[in-house]
Amino acid sequence: MAAAGAKFSQAGVAAIFCVHGTFCGDDVLGLFTELEAWAPSAVRPLRRWSKRAIDAAIGETGNYTPKFAERMEATLSAGAQRRLPVRLFHWSSLNHHIGRADGAVRLIDELATFAGQLHEQANPRVILWAHSHGGNVFALLTNLLGADEADRQEFFHASRTFFRPWIARRPDVPVWDRVEQLLADPQHPVRRLKLDVVTYGTPIRYGWDAGGYHKLLHVIHHRPQAKSHAHRAPYPPWPHDVLAAEHGDYIQQVGIAGTNFPPLPLALRTFLADLRLGRLLQRDLGGWLRSRLKHGMRVHHDGTTLLMDYDDPHWLPWRHALGHAPYTRSHWLPLHCELAAEHFYGASAAGV
DSSP states (O other), X not given: OHHHHHHHHHHTEXXXXXXXXXXXXXXXXXXXXXXXXXXXXXHHHHHXXXXXXXXXXXXXXXXXXXXXXXXXXXXXXXXXXXXXXXXXXXXXXXXXXXXXXXXXXXXXXXHHHHHHTOOXXXXXXXXXXXXXXXXXXXXXXXXXXXXXXXXXXXXXXXXXXXXXXXXXXXOSSXXXXXXXXXXXXXXXXXXXXXXXXXXXXXXXXXXOOGXXXXXXXXXXXXXXXXXXXXXXXXXXXXXXXXXXXXXXXHHHHHOSTTOOOOOOTTOHHHHHHHHHXXXXXXXXXXXXXXXXXHHOBOSOSSSEEEEEOOOOSOOSHHHHGGGTSGGGSGGGHXXXXXXXHHHHXXXXXXXX
């Protein structure tokens, strides 16, 4: 990892943001998201306590912990010319469009604040590092950063009932209004950031806008089956194979478009926003869910995808999370850092 840290530093990486996936964030049930409009100051500590409880319960099983970030920062910085900060970004982790869109908006806001603090580097790099649907938060982020004014307006209009009341003019989730305004400014400091994105076990969901990122790498846990294509997952997955993660990451396989959870039944505004945003984001989605699952595609259409066979020592289903957990374990962190360093800043990528 020291060598990877040196490459990161030489390439001008200013920070690394690690982002978790679904069901391990700071609002697993969606309650705090709905309460935030009424009492934001009361919700913030509840979100922190909720995330701490999740971290204590599941540790590194499909989750990035503070200890993981500390270990990553200390080891990478040891081989770098300067300290490489590693930050954890938390989002609700709700499994629907508006939940991921809210994560993307909040992350843009955090990146905008970070970019405003960088005065020495002309074109600083930031590595975005995500597990599972955290990668789809990134996909939406790149689409917002790369969109023209008309597309941005369409996105915020579809989501409007989520962050702005029907009667009041002022938004009750002000971060959305703030991000909508800063994205309209082509000279905003966030535009200077070169975003190098790496995802782990991210289901194929949304497209990526090349105007919103610099480099893109996907890593997928996969064991090819002799009878099928080397880059596809077998279908139907047999129960004993799923429980043993026989063919790799089954969560990545089934987490594709059409497998969302609905918002809370009483959250009418969120429900409407999610419905309208889904129509916008999946306007070209066709066919039945079964036909898409049968396709078993592992390789993303954008960026580079690496299919890797992890030798995970955990054989219990709740420990390997049906093949979805190895990516976030510290055991594989040196390998992941070397892969990112070589793909983004290796000899063949020098000067790109």
